[in-house]
Amino acid sequence: MTFTNEDISRLIYHYGLSMNFVEKHGRVYKVYTNKGEFALKEMEANKGIDFLHYVQHLYQKGYNRIVPIYPALDGRYAILEGNSLFYLMPWLENKEREGRIQKHKDLFRELARLHTLSVREIPVTKEMREEHYEQTTARWENEQEALLAFVERSERTVYMSPFQLLFCTFYTEINGAERFALNKLKEWQEATSEETKARSVIIHGKLSNEHFLYDENGLGFFTNFEQSQIASPIHDLLPFLDRTLSTQPKKFDESLEWLDTYFRHFPFKKEEMLLFLSYLAHPGAIFRVVERYFSTGKEKNEMKFVNQLQHLYWRMKNTEYVVVKLEEKERLKNEQQTPPSN
Template sequence: MNTQNRLQQFAPILQNYSVQPHFIEDFGKVQRVYSDKGVFALKKIPIHQGTEFIKNVHFLYQKGFNRIVPIYPTIDGRYAVLDKKYLYYLMPWLPNEEKENRSKRHEQLFRELARLHTLSVSEVKINKEEKEQHYEESLHHLETQNEFIEGFIDECETRWYMSPFELLFCLYYNDIFQALKFSRNKMKDWYEQTKEDEKARAVIIHGKISTEHFLFDERGYGYFSNFENSRKGSPIHDLLPFLSRSLNTYPKKQEDYINWFYTYFKYFPLKDEEMLLFLSYLAHPGPILRTVEQYHKAEKKNERKFVQQLQRDYWLLKNTEYIVMRIEEIERQKKQAQAEAQAQAQAQAQNGAQS
């Protein structure tokens, strides 16, 4: 679409804001609008996402959360303009200049995410029967996956000559097995601790946190964008997708991630049961299991592609394992320090009573 066509298409929408466009650049779902009143970002979203999006943004504004890229109201006070199958909303175009290093940028992101969750937290009722059913189905799925990898390694080890993929799987088997076992045990611990609970915490989750969706203004303040996937849910539903995307790289000690997450936990600590479920989901070796299942089912196997994918999945598994073990260690040390402090306080109280 050329510039003139874009002006013709979006000018009627911008009239709702009393904005006269001079030039419009296309950035996919976002249009950069140069106008008589400055530079704006005009974004479109499917109409089925719009109601929840507008409701969540309005709720957060009322709670005083101002770290969402500002959404300008129309002349008559609406937050979006309906045009055919889409809703359009107008925002300032933020410069998003890199004024901080990578770690500081992430720390600010997670600090604001914790504040977002804090301001929107509420308790929701839990149906105990549905929860039990979900737990049993999840546990059955984990057991089935365990049976599959045990069967597959037996199949591999009976061959005279293994394929490259099968040989690599056998080398990785113990790490996959341990990750699956850890995930299953944490799931069991979570259920035992919460099976009588009738309520759980829910927050408004962003839906797809990343530095690409955390933009900075000229003063260096960060704002969440791309809020269309926001919804009510467990806080871990913001944390887990971030890790699954970010850790999908070559193996390395991801100590920065520990610092970022504990920046978040400092302002919005997870409850014990939330941490158990978080670690269960995080440790689960889903990607590598899916690759092995695809290989097992494939009639024509491209060994090179499957081996490459298995290698990448294993790197993700090891990166995740490091994060899980570090969090486990830190949480264990915290509980030990708390127990020691409590024992010391009790001993001092007893000594005081005796004297």
């Protein structure tokens, strides 16, 4: 549904505001009013507004680095209009005082504070852990078998396609990443065999530097909590790293600095780090593009598939660098914590 200036003017009237003019930025309307500039955010109504509950809970816990959501004059925090919900926030100019690296450090420090203030332990039975382990292991082992079958199928052809040749060239490293992920998952299963609880937090749900804004004083605030939920903290870290590492090969020391900032304020337990490394290292995206290639008929875009595989391989290698460095830090930490034998 397209909303006109008259629609926006009518919506902000619920907040006691009079509109001068409006600018559209995606799903956000920058509204100039008689009382200053505001951000009116649109979201799909069928997604619900559970995020408001999480935002209020964080405020009650003392976490105030969230762009505030203003109530309408009648007390509503969101207004239904057609199939959309609208909520109002102050407009932050997002003037960065430092460079990109500093902004990411600020983001990860605030994410750690958010997780620290919302952390709680939830009961997890031995059966639940075992089911998760067995299902994930079975899925990843099936991927391994399928990838090997695709290699054998490629090697039986007289002339490999460019995709097949590239895939067979990368296969040993892809299989190594699969084995590493499975080994870490096994270590997690062994480390948690007697555990009856697990830590959960309120996750942002769509962590991005675009959703971390600075005010006029240079303080950083999270916005866009619409996908927030109660979950393991790794559900905030993994998607962010997945996007960040999707570049050409490079040493991602800056990503390690961001994670170091996070872990200084919200250190993972041993079993949490094992599970984090397992999921981070797992090359599931590569399996999906390989499977799609071999299940597509002859009429397929070879160049497109080759480009996809090449970029996913680069991402796997970037991830490998981060995983190796994190595992090395964990090893050194564990050695320092282990008392010397007599």
